[in-house]
């Protein structure tokens with residue numbers, strides 16, 4: 001099958017909400033093989049395996065960025081959300097829709113499928129990527145797939161400090177530069193920097209990321225039994241409202257109470273949920289992706305391990321991190 005036809009059939013499966021797990025697996029296998037060949041990347045190369053410390057966070061090595069494609073439902077939902085966003089912009093005005101894609105990895109995984117659904121007159125991408133191996137590979141890939149007509153430019157830069165040019169105007173800012181709990185990687189600094197430069201009608205993908213505290217069930221499944229409240233929301237409104245303090249860039253501390261168990265009651269561990277709203281109803285909830293696996297932080301408190309509340313502070317510098325202070329009852333603290 002010709003490369004374009006192969007890509008078009010991969011895109012059909014990705015954009016079809018009825019695609020089941022088996023077809024999705026098989027589709028992503030075909031997509032990864034096509035991307036590997038077109039990019040020419042050597043996944044075993046030392047330079048691609050090592051992570052890159054930007055000084056304010058981690059950019060994952062090209063090998064690991066490539067393998068993100070295998071996070072099946074993530075890839076499908078992001079491509080579907082982006083497709084819907086492009087259609088929404090195209091429906092409200094004429095001319096090409098311009099996507100600023102921050103953190104392409106070596107494959108431009110989230111962008112390439114849409115190039116079979118729109119013409120270059122309808123869709124354009126500006127691509128930002130910080131690591132050398134990913135930057136070189138994605139340029140090679142665009143050339144080998146013969147899709148450079150869709151590309152305004154590929155720029156090797158840190159998207160958390162990049163200054164956006166005036167033309168062409170950006171319609172959609174797309175970035176998946178995160179891991180669970182928004183730690184280490186640079187999703188939040190990138191979104192803060194880029195969205196502050198863009199007008200309010202620009203769509204951000206993902207639209208919203210929320211961290212929540214929960215108690216999991218006390219069994220092998222460890223599903224969410226009780227949601228205990230919101231720790232952090234990153235969306236257009238909270239990014240707009242964020243103001244660094246005079247001596248700190250931390251986000252305001254949030255205290256969440258951990259209710260005591262009733263006599264005879266049992267609970268599984270405490271965990272942090274990472275929930276992602278991509279766009280237009282597409283999203284990722286608990287366990288659907290490597291990004292949304294609840295992160296266990298402690299056993300649920302009991303008489304021998306008392307706890308009243310947890311203070312959460314999201315830190316940006318020197319690198320993204322979620323600080324936790326465990327607040328024990330006053331009597332227990334006094335006895336320590």
Ligand SMILES: C[S@@+](CC[C@H](N)C(=O)[O-])C[C@H]1O[C@@H](n2cnc3c(N)ncnc32)[C@H](O)[C@@H]1O
Nearest residue numbers: 059060065068103104105109129130158159176
């Ligand atoms: C998690 S991978 C995702 C790759 C691809 N977009 C996908 O969704 O499959 C994130 C990519 O963003 C890049 N990246 C991370 N921080 C960056 C930054 N500050 N500026 C530019 N690129 C960055 C990494 O090098 C990596 O290639």
